[in-house]
């Protein structure tokens with residue numbers, strides 16, 4: 001790597017910090033931002049690097065995917081969160097490589113030095129070796145995923161409204177969700193609310209009661225990490241919302257419009273216009289990169305195994321926190337769960353620990369406080385396990401709402417969210433139902449295939465379904481007799497945009 005000295009070609013946040021120890025934090029998620037804030041009064045120079053310019057509140061992504069709130073309600077610009085901190089410089093870019101022996105990172109094509117490195121790059125989604133399923137069944141990890149899912153759901157409903165054949169309408173009103181963890185269950189409840197209730201009066205031909213939602217899981221119950229009583233309560237609520245659960249079910253194959261599931265009762269073929277994947281999590285690639293360069297230990301999921309202070313053996317200057325780390329120094333020896341609470345607490349601890357090391361004061365000890373877990377299932381129903389106290393229904397929802405508002409880092413978003421939730425509770429209205437294309441569809445307005453009404457009649461229209469839905473509708477036309485509509489050319493849709501959105 002060509003060496004640049006210590007970001008010195010960039011101005012330091014404050015002149016007096018020019019020679020202060022340099023802490024590089026990679027990832028401005030739950031863990032990274034907390035680490036940054038914990039160093040707020042330290043004489044250190046912090047560079048916070050993220051490939052997005054915002055902090056994303058992932059627990060509410062499903063609400064973006066179902067039009068309850070908008071993307072700005074669940075994301076806060078990093079500069080707004082920590083940019084005004086005197087010792088922080090926020091940089092936009094992707095860290096692609098680490099060189100721990102030289103204490104350097106590779107960022108935007110250049111190598112930079114650090115004194116302390118905090119890796120908080122989180123996790124992504126995995127399809128367990130079937131990456132080809134990704135474009136049929138978008139995951140839910142980043143904002144673009146949520147927007148893509150919302151676009152698919154809304155477009156399927158628009159198509160159903162103008163489809164004369166009832167079987168085709170049923171196909172368009174069917175949604176398969178893979179994975180019955182918190183995200184899958186929350187998604188199932190919210191999709192039901194969207195397709196069965198929120199737009200009940202607004203569509204004339206589409207019958208909301210025909211909405212079919214399948215929730216598939218390889219286990220024997222939903223929300224397996226929660227106590228059985230709450231699982232049971234969640235199952236009952238979801239069933240009352242018309243969700244059909246398939247337990248001990250595993251996806252065998254997928255193509256547009258079709259998912260084949262194996263279960264103890266034999267294989268089942270589910271035909272659905274929309275498929276959503278909430279099943280697998282894989283840690284950020286920087287963990288493997290680190291293991292390759294210094295041979296540190298990874299657990300079987302690929303997370304970096306860390307010491308009690310979140311450092312790596314023989315590299316006390318490197319800390320790995322949040323979803324990327326495997327931390328087993330807990331009271332019962334179980335690894336910290338991949339959740340927002342542990343990530344924030346670990347980030348805060350690491351920031352304080354580095355501050356203590358730099359100021360030669362006594363170092364803190366990490367004690368994880370387990371708040372518990374919760375999942376919202378309906379407009380005003382949630383299940384919550386708070387340190388052994390179990391709540392469900394409306395009380396569970398109130399705890400869920402309070403906890404999420406408390407964790408939301410941006411006060412403005414707290415007010416907006418509370419307002420939108422209350423409006424939805426009272427009126428069933430959703431505030432973010434705009435069906436837009438992806439930005440690149442609108443850039444080249446003169447191109448014949450531009451999705452832009454200026455050249456009406458030439459090329460596909462923005463009002464047409466995108467490639468993914470066209471492929472699903474084509475599959476359905478081919479396989480089900482009695483359906484007469486013309487096959488659609490998937491190339492006419494926004495194939496590139498649609499695929500890019502779910503990478």
Ligand SMILES: Cc1cc2nc3c(=O)[nH]c(=O)nc-3n(C[C@H](O)[C@H](O)[C@H](O)COP(=O)(O)OP(=O)(O)OC[C@H]3O[C@@H](n4cnc5c(N)ncnc54)[C@H](O)[C@@H]3O)c2cc1C
Pocket residue numbers: 026027028029030031032049050051052054055056057058059060061062093094095096120121122123140141182183284286321322323324338339340341343374
């Ligand atoms: C849909 C969904 C719902 C969830 N619901 C809940 C819930 O209800 N309760 C709960 O406690 N937890 C929930 N979680 C889990 C929780 O969001 C994560 O555990 C938490 O975000 C982990 O925090 P983190 O800081 O490790 O990573 P993240 O918050 O994911 O942040 C990682 C950051 O690193 C950046 N980054 C990644 N790679 C690079 C790179 N190479 N260079 C630069 N920047 C990079 C990313 O852009 C991102 O900003 C949910 C997760 C998802 C996806």
